[in-house]
Amino acid sequence: MSKFSKSETYNYTRRLYRLLKNHGDQITFRKLRGAYGVCDEDGDIVIDISRGQTVATLFHEAAHFWNQDWEEEDVERFEKRIMQSLTTRQIRNVLKSLGNIL
Numbered sequence: 001m002s003k004f005s006k007s008e009t010y011n012y013t014r015r016l017y018r019l020l021k022n023h024g025d026q027i028t029f030r031k032l033r034g035a036y037g038v039c040d041e042d043g044d045i046v047i048d049i050s051r052g053q054t055v056a057t058l059f060h061e062a063a064h065f066w067n068q069d070w071e072e073e074d075v076e077r078f079e080k081r082i083m084q085s086l087t088t089r090q091i092r093n094v095l096k097s098l099g100n101i102l
């Protein structure tokens with residue numbers, strides 16, 4: 001599986017920051033049974049931060065939010081690709097902007 005280009009990765013991080021900023025009220029944090037996160041058809045997202053994998057889960061649920069027609073395996077492929085593509089600095093910045101809505 002190939003990484004996203006630098007500019008594709010940058011664009012996905014921008015989209016994620018926008019999602020956190022504009023739809024932060026649709027994102028909640030609590031423990032879940034049998035899942036790291038969920039995104040329902042209304043775009044309401046729950047992330048279980050007690051499991052770790054927070055950035056991967058965030059991008060996973062964001063991919064469901066952006067692409068309601070994607071199959072689970074498409075979302076999983078996106079999650080793996082974006083996690084391979086992000087720099088350490090980008091991961092730090094995602095965590096910082098997540099901190100604003102925790």
Ligand SMILES: [Zn+2]
Nearest residue numbers: 060064072075
């Ligand atoms: Zn999923």
